[in-house]
Amino acid sequence: MEDPAFLEKINRLVSQTGELLFCLHPVHDETMTVPGQHSLYTIFFLEEGEGMYHADFGVFPFRGPMLLFSTPLQVIYMQECHGLKGTMLQFHGDFYCIEYHKAQVGCNGLLFNNIYIEPSIALTPPEVKGFKKILADMEEEFAAQVPDEMVLRSYLQLFLARSSSAKLHALSTSDPKERDEQMEQFMQLLEKNFLTLHKPNDYANLLAMSPNTFSKRCVRYFKKTPSTLIQERLILEAKKKLHLTRQSIKEIAHALNFEDESYFSRFFKKFTNVSPQTFRDKTGISMMADVAP
Template sequence: MEVHSTSGVYLLGIKNSVEEPLLKPAQFAQYTILFIQEGEGIFHADVGAFPFCGPVLLFATPLQVIYLEVSKPFPFTVLQFHGDFYCIEYHQADVGCNGLLFNNIYLEPFVKLSPQESKQFAQLMEQLAEELHAAIPSQMVLQACLQLLLAKSSSIKSRSLSEKQEPTDELMERFRLLLDEHYLHLHKPSDYASLLGLPPNTFTKRITKYFKKTPSLLIQERLILEAKKRLHLTRKSIKEIAYALQFGDEFYFSRFFKKLTGVSPQTFRD
């Protein structure tokens, strides 16, 4: 069940796991949400590996390489939508999911659900499916259902983060702020270790333990996140974006982007 634009672009759709098992690495041009009511395994998103246990919602941004590693197959629902159908950046004030559910290099890309919340999301998925089954699906109704689903997901995620009792490492949280401030011109872990007054080896160990990623990967992902944003939301040329992100030339930028995402900047923009 899906809807397309007049030019044939896939805008929004729902399918079940029989149609799309996701047991092998795949990339999609759309934002992807996996709704798993029962089952457990590991959700792979690019180089990240995230253990999960249903009921849960898993989230992936366009062209991430994703797949499920499971010991026993189980049914689940795949909901996908294109940025041209519902732009999460433009609707940030309404749903608050950009940087929380999607496009966050620090948080685990899933929302754990209670049994009651799982029932509510099952109903929302059914409403979307019913509208998609209509002879002429209403884009307004589909967007409203999608917006509600994203807003509820963001609310649950925010609440779970505020309730976590895990101790906060102030130096590591300071690194997060420093990376957002300096990612354009500081590309080496040693640069951030120096700013925090830590030996490079100690810095790397603490970052990896705290964020479950190496500092080098976090720096690269922060650059890619900004590149994707500019490719999607601006009309600047690849060359202009490359120079804005402090790359020596557009060819180096293209190689860097493709190494991390598996596709070229132009392919991502298209």
């Protein structure tokens, strides 16, 4: 269950069964001080303020205006926050499926479910103005006697599409001097070999680097250790299969090369604090599970 204090929201849309589908509420310095897991996608629109954003094992300093992102059941919280002003937006995968709408918004793998890039976007003044307008439109719709789900879903899609555009622009204008070709190569090697190579030394050897140098470069470039990235990549794949397919837990364990379902479940729970079945129960099975490939 979600933390009741966390759910003290101004605007909420719930399903006929009482499940929280979409919500907005104001952000302040005490909003996220305690680590928590929430079954919805979460976006923080921060006009002002600064602090440290923790998402699973990554720690990201931020200073507004910014957007921060997290996926369902990530462990997220903030520390050393000062002067936060903004809005937290949350939506359930049943309300808006980011995989189904990837052609329209392109946010899956960019804003969400990407272990390599920071889950944040620094915003320009025109971008801040645009996001504030969308949020104001959402709040106006929530104020209606019977809020229209389709209208709210359209506003959410626009918010996500604008976020994706802002992220792509930020990535395209980043300083090329900051690019580390060997770390980019590590990312490609991990994508190719995450099912079979699970030790940092495996990748250090492939890159012809000493383990110590490899680790330092990785932390500097990705803000995560090699071990964290390797584990996160496996967990990400497990989450995809739990949410986007109807494969059994046993079938998923086998597909990910775990020796048995029990070991897979222990590994998954160690890094997510929930069992694979609990993750599936809380996030649901996407409509994409029934879409022919």
